[in-house]
Amino acid sequence: MAKSTLRLTAELLVAVEDSLKLAERPNSIISLQDIEEAGTRWASRRAVPPILHPSLSKQRFIRQAVRWLAFMERLQPAYAPAKPHEEKLIEFADFMLRERGLSPATIALRCQTVCQFLDQLCDGGRSLNDVTISEIDSKLAARVNEGHYVRASVQTHASSLRSFFRFAETHGWCKEGIAASIMAPRVFQQESLPSSPSWSEVQKLLGSMEENTPSAIRDRAILMVLAVYGVRAGEVARLQLGDIHWEDESIFFTRSKRLGKHNFPLVQSIGDSIIRYLREVRPTSPHREVFLTVRAPFRPMTAGTLWPVVARRLRAIATSIKHHGPHALRHACATRLINEGLSLKEVGDHLGHRSLETTRIYAKVDLVRLRQVASFDLGGLQ
Incomplete structure (x- = not known):
């Protein structure tokens, strides 16, 4: 320090x-x-x-x-009473991991959502068997109104609750029929457009970061990795020093959902940016993660700490888009690849999508092919 x-x-x-x-x-x-x-x-x-x-x-x-x-080992430990639903959440998480094969990130998100509701529903030592569907509806409506959630977020919350109570019903923890009664607004596939800056705005963003401060040198390397490779924030946060193979000029990212390694060629400009960060900014640390905080105590960055790093700089450049987090740069990368003529399959492989359905949303921003469809001559057909 x-x-x-x-x-x-x-x-x-x-x-x-x-x-x-x-x-x-x-x-x-x-x-x-x-x-x-x-x-x-x-x-x-x-x-x-x-x-x-x-x-x-x-x-x-x-x-x-x-x-x-x-x-100094002189602090009296604070023993927080165990919540009655903690063991049930552990069993639910184990079920999602072993039986459903969900990723750790998805499991953590679902358990966090369910735990927040159960803290309210089971307040005062109440049993899950005492919870009614009207109470769940009222708590869900209150959470939606307080957070001003969009329909997709409401559906995510309802889906997590429905999944938990379906699991709870099979174990006899709650009344039957609760899971089927949890309703959520309908969300249509591909109903929205990906919110992202244009590639010219991304280039302007990277060009505006010519300061020599430690945070600017680190942030420029992070933004270049996010924009060029289109990886998720958690995948950048997990990047290890050993994942960069300088001799082979390749870089590996551990996917958040596929739980596998994805190999990319190491772009020279990104390699130069990372080398500068490693030589001039990154402190000596036992941590193997590439990107660390710039203020002591030095520790690895997380997906949560990457969000303000991107948002703070992106808001100054792209004022017209709705979202300014790391995922906006992922959308910008996909849009650029589409406009360069890559197929949806190739874009999906680059982004690490499991299904082509996930990548199909980017067909809406493929202006070149959309213009070809719009100008198609129907030959006088009505």
Whole structure:
């Protein structure tokens, strides 16, 4: 970490020691309640000049105290009572993995969605057998209204709930008929257009990132990988140092859904961008992931942390599109390949799609072939 950060941390730890009077009780275990009370007292002190709002000062105090005392093995563990549906979710996840063959990302998303609803439906120790379809409908409607979800998102939530309750019915955990009663809005296949910047906007985006700051050097390499190879954010986050074969000029990505390796030729401009990042920016780290955070503590980036990296820079260039995350660059890559004359099968293979149906949405942006269809001479037929 930077020296200034270390100095602030050290000053805060001195305040923790003084507020909790750790020297007077060297062998005692400190509870979270003691830390919160000490944080309240410390945050309400008169600091000259005032630096942070008292609530933010309290949060900093508690965070540093918990980390330090846990390191010193003097923090009283907080035993959270196990939720009654946790074991059922574990069985459900195992079923989706072993019987359905779903990807870990899909399983995690479904379990997260179901857990959020069960936390509300089974509040107060209620059993799944007490849950009614009217309660599920009301909770689903409330979640939709709060989140302003589109129909596709509502259908995803309803599908996850329906899958879980169908599994629960087979095990006798809930009343029969609940799964079949969970309704969702109808979503038509290929009803929307892929939202993406044009390839000229992508080139403008990459050309605008000529700063020499560490974050700009790293972000340019990330954006080039996303735009040229059309890979998902999670696939970029999982990219390992050993996945780049410099001698063979190839790069391998671990697919999120197929769970296999996908080999691409290493484009020279991307290789140069990654080399610059590795030499000038990436810190020495035991982590094998290529892309790490630029601020200490240095750790691998995730799909979630990649989203703001892309959105922040893409919003400044492509103001007309709806979505500015990493998937927008995946759509831009597919659209470029379509416009260059590649078939849907070739585009699907490049993107790692299992089915041609998934790639068919890009037929709507194939303007060259659409113009040929529109100009087809019907020979006077009505």
